[in-house]
Amino acid sequence: MLDDIEKMEELDSNDMLQILENFPEQIEEVVEKSEINLLPFQPDNIVIAGMGGSAIVGDTLKSFLANRIQVPIYVNRDYTLPSFVDENTLLIVVSYSGDTEETLSAAREGLKRDAKVVGISSNGELEKLCKKEHLVFIQAPTGYPPRAAFAFLFVPVLQLLSELLIYDSEVDIIDSVSKLKELRDRIKADVDTEENEAKKLAKRIYGKIPIVYGHSIYNAVANRWHTQFNENSEILSWYGAFPEMNHNEIVGWKGGEKKKEFVPVLLRDEKELDKINQRIELTKELVFEGEVEDMIEVWTDADTQLARILYLVYLGDYVSIYLALLRGKDPSPVKIIDELKENL
Secondary structure, three states, X not given: OOOOHHHHHHHOOOOHHHHHHOHHHHHHHHHHHOOOOOOOOOOOEEEEXXXXXXXXXXXXXXXXXXXXXXXXXXXXXXXXOOOOOOOOEEEEEEOOOOOOHHHHHHHHXXXXXXXXXXXXXXXXXXXXXXXXXXOEEEEOOOOOOHHHOHHHHHHHHHHHHHHXXXXXXXXXXXXXXXXXXXXXXXXXXXXXXXXXXXXXXXXXXXXXEEEEEEEHXXXXXXXXXHHHHHHHHOOOOEEEEEXXXXXXXXXXXXXXXXXXXXXXXXXXXOOOOHHHHHHHHHHHHHHHOOOOOOOEEEEEOOOOHHHHHHHHHHHHHHHHHHHHHHOOOOOOOOHHHHHHHHHO
């Protein structure tokens, strides 16, 4: 199936594979075209409000920037905002559709508290609100499934922080695009399974429930893999993190009765901390060996941390779509999410 381009294209109704193949160019497009006009502002804190894929953009930024900037970042997944939000808060409201009700509610509350609000969407009510209130608004292109618009939501926030002199992202982005193009040449649809890491991973996960584990800057990436398996592949999955899982989940792995149904997926890094490396290796030996039929390790080898994060995001997106196609599923529709929204 994964080596039959015609069959994959027939099943992939909205060209998700083609959209994914263009991911590096999407990043370049944002960098080249984006214009952000924001008056100088040094926030006490940054809140990124969003749901689903938009919130994962916030998680990824928080993981990446935690040790790079002195301004704390909080990701808000709710109708309301935490009590600390005030006129010294930079509130970045992210909704690809522009109509996410939880996010719009948070934006309106932020305005009432005089927070500095910036909106990012393709259109919808968020765009209207930003124009009405004369807020900074960053336009994303229309026509993408929200989970496939990662570049159009993630990169503008990095640029926004550069505009405020909080973080300089230019070098990291250039390095990341180069690495992503190299990865694409190895895992895109016309590369046969025998030589395609993403297709091989999809085949190993097929028929299993993946539990994806990150650590440090990869915790948000593990969540991204998990949600892409949910939406693209239409399977259940979970995610966790080292070292936290060593304080609870490992007991469940030793005591469960259906462990053969699960496959742990470990996101690894040649430059990971020695203590993290020791914990992962011990967990493999003491917990997973003999308990599961397969255990997957996924390594990233990029130079910069941003490139390593985006490398694993990109690889995971490909794996989730290949897994959908293996299961005979179109990776585009999310009917149950649409149905729930219609009934709210």
